[in-house]
Amino acid sequence: xxxxxxxxxxxxxxxxxxxxxxxEIDEDAYRALIRHxxxxxxxxxxxxxxxxxxxxxxxxxxxxxxxxxxxxGNRVPIVAGTGAQSTRETVELTRCAKDAGAAxxxxxxxxxxxxxxxxxxxxxxxxxxxxxxxxxYNIPQCSGSHFRWWTAEGMAKNFENVVGxxxxxxxxxxxxxxxxxxxxEIGIFVGHDEVVxxxxxxxxxxxxxxxxxxxxxxxxxxxxxxxxxxxxTAQKWQAEVQKLVRIVVRCGSTQAVKEGLGMMGLPVGxxxxxxxxxxxxxxxxxxxxxxQLENLGKIGRVEREFDLDGRVVTSQYPAVPRTxxxxxxxxxxxxxGFAGPPFQELAHIDLLLGVKEGPVGRxxxxxxxEERPGHEVRVITERPRTLLAPTVTVRTAKQRRHVYEEAAKxxxxxxxxxxxxxxxxxxGLDELCMIANVFVHPAAAIRQRVMFxxxxxxxAAVRKALEGRPALDELINEKEAARHPFRYAP
Amino acid sequence: MPIKVPxxxxxxxxxxxxxxxxxDVxxxxxxxxxRHxxxxxxxxxxxxxxxxxxxxxxxxxxxxxxxxxxxxGGKPVIAGAGAxxxxxxxxxxxxxxxxxxxxxxxxTPFFLHPSDKGVYQHYYDIAQAxxxxxxxYNIPQVMDAYLxxxxxxxxADIPNIVGxxxxxxxxxxxxxxLEFAxxRIDVFVGHDEVVxxxxxxxxxxxxxxxxQVYPEVxxxxxxxxxxxxxxEARRLxxxxxxxxxIFCRYGGGVAVKQALKMMGVDAGRPRRPLKSxxxxxxxxxxxxxxxELERLGKIESKSTDFSFPQAALAERFGxxxxxxxxxxxxxxxxxxxxVGKSPEWAQLDLVAGPKDSPLGDAYAYQLTxxxxxxxxxxxxxxxxxxxxxxxxxxxxxxxxxxRQANMIYGPTxxxxxxxxxxxxxxxxxPQTAMDDEVMVVLASVDPRALDRHALYHNVxxxxxxxxxxxxxxxxxx
Numbered sequence: 001x002x003x004x005x006x007x008x009x010x011x012x013x014x015x016x017x018x019x020x021x022x023x024e025i026d027e028d029a030y031r032a033l034i035r036h037x038x039x040x041x042x043x044x045x046x047x048x049x050x051x052x053x054x055x056x057x058x059x060x061x062x063x064x065x066x067x068x069x070x071x072x073g074n075r076v077p078i079v080a081g082t083g084a085q086s087t088r089e090t091v092e093l094t095r096c097a098k099d100a101g102a103a104x105x106x107x108x109x110x111x112x113x114x115x116x117x118x119x120x121x122x123x124x125x126x127x128x129x130x131x132x133x134x135x136x137y138n139i140p141q142c143s144g145s146h147f148r149w150w151t152a153e154g155m156a157k158n159f160e161n162v163v164g165x166x167x168x169x170x171x172x173x174x175x176x177x178x179x180x181x182x183x184x185e186i187g188i189f190v191g192h193d194e195v196v197x198x199x200x201x202x203x204x205x206x207x208x209x210x211x212x213x214x215x216x217x218x219x220x221x222x223x224x225x226x227x228x229x230x231x232x233t234a235q236k237w238q239a240e241v242q243k244l245v246r247i248v249v250r251c252g253s254t255q256a257v258k259e260g261l262g263m264m265g266l267p268v269g270x271x272x273x274x275x276x277x278x279x280x281x282x283x284x285x286x287x288x289x290x291x292q293l294e295n296l297g298k299i300g301r302v303e304r305e306f307d308l309d310g311r312v313v314t315s316q317y318p319a320v321p322r323t324x325x326x327x328x329x330x331x332x333x334x335x336x337g338f339a340g341p342p343f344q345e346l347a348h349i350d351l352l353l354g355v356k357e358g359p360v361g362r363x364x365x366x367x368x369x370e371e372r373p374g375h376e377v378r379v380i381t382e383r384p385r386t387l388l389a390p391t392v393t394v395r396t397a398k399q400r401r402h403v404y405e406e407a408a409k410x411x412x413x414x415x416x417x418x419x420x421x422x423x424x425x426x427x428g429l430d431e432l433c434m435i436a437n438v439f440v441h442p443a444a445a446i447r448q449r450v451m452f453x454x455x456x457x458x459x460a461a462v463r464k465a466l467e468g469r470p471a472l473d474e475l476i477n478e479k480e481a482a483r484h485p486f487r488y489a490p
Numbered sequence: 491m492p493i494k495v496p497x498x499x500x501x502x503x504x505x506x507x508x509x510x511x512x513x514d515v516x517x518x519x520x521x522x523x524x525r526h527x528x529x530x531x532x533x534x535x536x537x538x539x540x541x542x543x544x545x546x547x548x549x550x551x552x553x554x555x556x557x558x559x560x561x562x563g564g565k566p567v568i569a570g571a572g573a574x575x576x577x578x579x580x581x582x583x584x585x586x587x588x589x590x591x592x593x594x595x596x597x598t599p600f601f602l603h604p605s606d607k608g609v610y611q612h613y614y615d616i617a618q619a620x621x622x623x624x625x626x627y628n629i630p631q632v633m634d635a636y637l638x639x640x641x642x643x644x645x646a647d648i649p650n651i652v653g654x655x656x657x658x659x660x661x662x663x664x665x666x667x668l669e670f671a672x673x674r675i676d677v678f679v680g681h682d683e684v685v686x687x688x689x690x691x692x693x694x695x696x697x698x699x700x701x702q703v704y705p706e707v708x709x710x711x712x713x714x715x716x717x718x719x720x721x722e723a724r725r726l727x728x729x730x731x732x733x734x735x736i737f738c739r740y741g742g743g744v745a746v747k748q749a750l751k752m753m754g755v756d757a758g759r760p761r762r763p764l765k766s767x768x769x770x771x772x773x774x775x776x777x778x779x780x781x782e783l784e785r786l787g788k789i790e791s792k793s794t795d796f797s798f799p800q801a802a803l804a805e806r807f808g809x810x811x812x813x814x815x816x817x818x819x820x821x822x823x824x825x826x827x828x829v830g831k832s833p834e835w836a837q838l839d840l841v842a843g844p845k846d847s848p849l850g851d852a853y854a855y856q857l858t859x860x861x862x863x864x865x866x867x868x869x870x871x872x873x874x875x876x877x878x879x880x881x882x883x884x885x886x887x888x889x890x891x892x893r894q895a896n897m898i899y900g901p902t903x904x905x906x907x908x909x910x911x912x913x914x915x916x917x918x919x920p921q922t923a924m925d926d927e928v929m930v931v932l933a934s935v936d937p938r939a940l941d942r943h944a945l946y947h948n949v950x951x952x953x954x955x956x957x958x959x960x961x962x963x964x965x966x967x
C-alpha cells in the first residue's frame with residue numbers, strides 16, 4: 001500500500017532565490033549556491049517558502065526550477081515549490097514543474113482566503129490529476145491554516161500521486177498523528193529546523209530546511225546519526241545548531257539565510273520587498289547569526305592589520321565580505337549595541353573605543369579622578385582598559401547589583417569572547433581602551449538576562465565600532481522605514 | 491419568564507481593592523474610595539477583576555461586599571462572585587447575598603476550560619442554588635476563552651439571570667449577544683475603549699475600571715447618546731481614550747490605583763505577583779497617566795518655566811566645557827534651528843567637529859558622567875541603527891519626569907536621526923564626516939510639549955536648519 005517513493009528521504013535544502021542589485025534573479029549566484037550545497041544533500045527544493053515563491057512571477061518560478069534540474073543533473077531529485085492561492089495557478093505551475101523535469105512538487109495549502117478543508121481536499125485532487133508526484137505542505141505560520149490530520153490522511157490514501165508531506169509547523173503531536181496514520185505509505189518530512197532531530201528520531205523520513213542552505217553538512221550528519229541509531233550524536237549536533245536555526249526560523253527566515261550566505265562568501269542579495277534588511281531579521285539577530293556561523297566554522301579567520309595611531313598589529317579576524325581591509329582611525333570609535341528581549345532586561349550599550357592617548361583614554365582617567373554620586377564608574381578589565389559607566393542614575397541596591405555585577409559580568413565576558421575570536425587584537429590590548437556606557441532598566445528583574453543581553457550587546461558594539469557600522473547605504477535605505485520604539489504614545 | 495431589572499443601566503465602577511503595606515485589605519481606604527466615587531455613579535461593583543478578586547480570601551470578599559453595601563447609600567451593589575469551580579462560586583454568591591448585595595457578577599469559569607455544557611451547568615447550578623440576580627461575565631483577555639454566545643442565549647431564559655458584562659471590547663460579540671439575548675437580559679460594556687460604540691449599539695450601561703477615575707465623563711457620554719448628540723459623545727470618548735487604553739491594556743487595576751493616588755485617593759498597592767509599577771505598567775506609562783489627568787483637569791499641572799537658550803550660539807556649549815574661543819580655535823562647525831509653535835516648538839543647537847578636537851574629548855566625557863537629569867543619548871534611527879557621524883543629544887533643560895524625558899528619547903531622537911541621514915543623503919554632511927567627526931546637539935524641548943507627532947516634525951525641520959548652517963556655509967561658526 002501507499003505511494004512512497006525511494007528518492008524522497010534525507011536532507012533537502014529549501015533554496016533561497018538570489019536576486020541582483022536591480023531585483024532580478026541572479027542565475028550565477030543561484031548556480032553557485034546549488035554547487036555549494038549539492039555534495040551534502042539528497043535533493044533540492046527550488047521555489048519554496050524560503051525561495052520567496054510568493055514574490056516570483058510564473059516565468060521566474062519556472063526558470064529557477066529548470067536551473068535546479070540542470071545543475072542537479074540526475075544526481076539528486078528536484079522537488080519544486082508549485083503552490084499558489086488558486087487551484088488554477090497551482091495546476092499550471094505543477095504542469096510547468098513536470099515539463100521542466102522535476103521529480104516532484106511541493107504544494108502548499110491554499111492561503112489568504114481560507115478555504116474549508118473539503119475545498120482544500122478538492123484543490124489537491126485537481127493537482128493530483130497532473131501525474132507529478134506531490135508533497136503536501138503544511139506551514140500554518142504563513143498560510144494561516146493548519147492541516148487537519150484527517151485531511152492529510154485522506155489525501156495520502158486517496159490520491160495516487162501524493163508521495164509525501166512536509167510539516168513545517170513544528171507541531172510534533174500533528175507529526176505523531178501522521179506517523180500513526182500514514183507512516184510507510186508516504187514520506188513524512190519535517191520542515192521546522194528547531195525540531196529536526198526530534199522528528200527524525202520519532203520516524204520522519206527526512207527534512208526540507210531553510211538552514212540547509214547554510215549548514216547542509218551538519219544536517220546530513222544529524223540525519224546519518226539517526227539512521228545509524230546514534231541519538232546522542234544527533235542530539236549533540238542539534239544542540240550545536242539550535243541557536244542558529246532558531247534565528248532562521250523565527251527571525252526573518254529568507255533574509256537571515258541570505259545574509260548568512262553572504263557572510264560565508266556566497267553573495268545572494270537581499271530578499272524582495274517588503275522583506276527588508278533590519279526588518280524581521282533584526283540587527284541583533286544578524287550579529288548573533290554571524291557569531292554562530294563562526295562557532296560552526298562557516299566563517300573563517302583571515303589576517304587583518306590594526307593601525308593603532310602608528311603602531312601596527314595584526315589579528316586573525318573573523319572577517320565577512322563587508323569587513324574593512326584594514327582597521328585605522330583609533331582616535332575615537334563609536335559603537336552601539338542593543339539586545340533583548342525581554343523589554344525590562346534589554347541591554348543598550350554605547351561604546352567608545354580608542355587609543356589611551358586619545359579622548360577615550362583621557363575621559364577614563366578623568367572620570368576615575370572624580371566623585372560620581374549615583375554614577376560610580378569602574379574599570380572592569382585592564383586588557384583593554386575598560387571603564388563601565390551606568391547610563392541611568394543608580395538608586396537602589398538591586399540596580400547596583402544589576403549594573404556592577406550582572407551587566408559588568410556580561411561586558412567582561414564579551415570582551416574575552418572578542419579577544420578569543422580575534423576581533424580585539426591580542427597584541428594591541430595594552431594600547432587600546434574602552435568606555436562602555438550601559439543602560440539597565442530600573443525595573444529589570446531577571447539577572448541572567450541582564451548579564452546575557454549585555455554580553456550580546458557588548459559583542460555587537462565592539463564589532464560595530466571597529467567595522468564602522470552601520471554603513472551609509474544601510475542608513476539611507478532604512479531611514480524612512482526605521483521604527484523608533486519610543487516615538488509613539490502608549 | 492425573565493424580567494429585566496430596572497437598575498441594569500448607567501455607570502458602575504469596578505472598584506479596586508486597597509491593600510495596606512503589610513498586604514491586608516485597607517478598609518478605611520476602601521470606604522474613602524467609595525465616598526469619592528459615589529456621587530457620580532449609579533451603583534458599585536466590589537470584588538471584580540479590577541478588585542483583584544482572585545487574590546482575595548472568601549472572608550475578605552464578604553467583608554468588602556458588606557462595606558460596599560454600607561457605603562452605597564441605597565444604590566445597587568453588584569458583587570463579584572466568580573470562581574474557577576462551581577462549588578466555590580456558589581459559596582461566594584451565598585456570602586454576597588448575606589452581605590446584602592443586589593446582584594452577583596459571575597465570571598466564566600477559568601483555568602481548566604470546561605466545555606459549553608460545563609459552562610452552562612456552572613451558571614445554571616449557581617442560579618438554582620441562590621435566589622439573587624446574576625450577571626454573566628465575558629472577559630476573554632484573562633480567560634483565554636469567550637463565554638459562548640449560544641450558551642448566553644440559553645442562560646438568558648433563567649429568571650434570575652438578568653444581564654451580562656462584556657469586557658471583550660469585541661463589538662461583533664456584543665452585537666451578537668444583543669441580537670440573541672437582548673430581549674431577555676441587559677448588556678453592560680466592560681471595555682473602557684469602546685463605551686460609545688457599545689452604547690450606540692444598544693448596551694444599557696457599563697462596569698468600568700475607569701469609572702472610579704472619571705465617572706462624570708461616562709455619565710456625560712450616556713446623556714449625549716440618549717440625546718442623540720453623537721458629536722458630543724465622540725468628543726467625550728476621545729478625551730479619555732488614551733487613559734482608557736492605558737487602564738485596559740497596561741495593568742488594569744494596577745494602573746487605576748496609580749491614577750487614584752495621583753488624584754489624592756490612596757488605594758494602596760496591588761497584591762503580589764503584581765507590582766505597582768515596573769510590571770505590566772511601565773514607568774513611562776505611569777508618567778503618561780499623570781499627564782493625561784492634568785489634561786483632564788483631574789490634577790493640577792506643575793507648570794514649568796521654560797525659555798530657549800538666549801546666549802550667542804558659540805556661548806551655548808558651556809556644559810560641554812567648550813568656550814566660544816575654544817570652538818573658534820578648533821574651527822568647530824556651529825548651527826542652530828528653531829521651528830514650531832508653543833509648546834511643541836524646538837530649538838536645536840549643533841556643534842560638530844573632528845574627533846581629535848576638544849569636541850572629541852567632550853563627547854567621551856559625557857558618556858562617563860552624564861549631567862544630572864540631562865543624560866545625553868547617542869542618536870539612533872532605531873536600536874542598532876546608529877547614526878553616523880556619531881551624535882550625542884544633550885537635553886537643554888532638566889528632565890523632571892519620564893514623560894518629559896520620553897519626548898527627548900522618543901520623538902526628538904528619532905527626528906534628529908532622520909535629519910542627519912537626510913543631510914548625508916543630500917551630501918550636505920560629507921561622507922568622510924561619518925568616520926572623522928562627532929556632533930553634539932543641544933536640544934531645547936518645552937516641558938509642556940504634548941503632541942509627539944508635531945514635536946517630531948518640528949525637531950526634524952530645526953535639525954535640518956542647524957545642519958545646513960553648520961555644514962553648508964563654511965566650518966567656522
